Amino acid sequence: MPASGPQDYPHQLQYLEEQLPEEDFVLLAESFSGPTAALLAAKHPANLKGIIFVATFLRAPNPIMAKLASLIPVPKLLNVPGARTLLKHQFLNSPEAGISDTLLHDTLRGLDHKIIEARLKALENIPEFEFKSEIPAIYLQAEKDTIVPASCAEDFKAVFSNFEIKRFPASHLLLQSYPESTAKIMADFLSSLQ
Known part of the structure; x- marks a missing residue:
């Protein structure tokens, strides 16, 4: 997704379409990018062979939390006492976790808070998804994701007819919390598309 400029979903889709290969491809859509992948699927591109959705959504997942988060800049949240512990609980909670809470904290500190605010604002205007798709899709679900x-x-079941959910006892950063387990599931999904 673009690291600058407008962050609303129509602009995200335009940015994505400019990056797409000419050959067959599979999309990985994590968190904020789920609606963008669904918007692309609605256009039925012939070379889109599958979508892997990870801890994502088709409508604002928690509008009240998003509104509150947009009012407090990320750098200020990171300076609150106990922020590191809270971040670890919210994002990482697995013995397989591939990144440390320090790396997570430092990564979040380095993010452009204006981009985060713009993406939180974009959650207020997610398009309606009223199409049906036969594109194979799998959803990796973080069951402890707040x-x-x-x-x-x-919500994805109403849109994607060829759809499967795989559940993990994880927080939001599922791929980072269960790197080996999720990689195996994704590899199996890719093999099933051939």
């Missing part, structure tokens, strides 16, 4: 609740996975 940012994107597990119930968000259910």
Whole structure:
């Protein structure tokens, strides 16, 4: 997703379409990028062979939390006492976790807070998804995710007819919390598309 400029979903889709290869491809859509991948699927590109959704949504997952988070800049949140512990609980909670809470904290500190604020604002205007798609899709669900609740996975069933959910006892950063397990599932999904 673009690291600058407008962050609303129509602009995200335009940015994505400019990056797409001419050959067959599979999309990986994590968190904020889920609606963008669904918007692309609605256009039925012939070379889109599958989508892997990870801890994402098709409608604002928690509008009240997003509104509150948009009012407090990320750098200020990171300076609150106990922020490191809270971040670890919210994002990483697995013995397989591939990154440390220090790396997570430092990465979040380095993010452009204006981009984060713009993306939180974009959650207020997610398009309606009223199309049906036969594109194979899998959803890797983080069952302990308080940012994107597990119930968000259910919305995808109404759009994608060839759809499967794989559940993990993880927080929001599922791929980082379970790198080996999720890599195996993704590899199996890719093999099933051939």
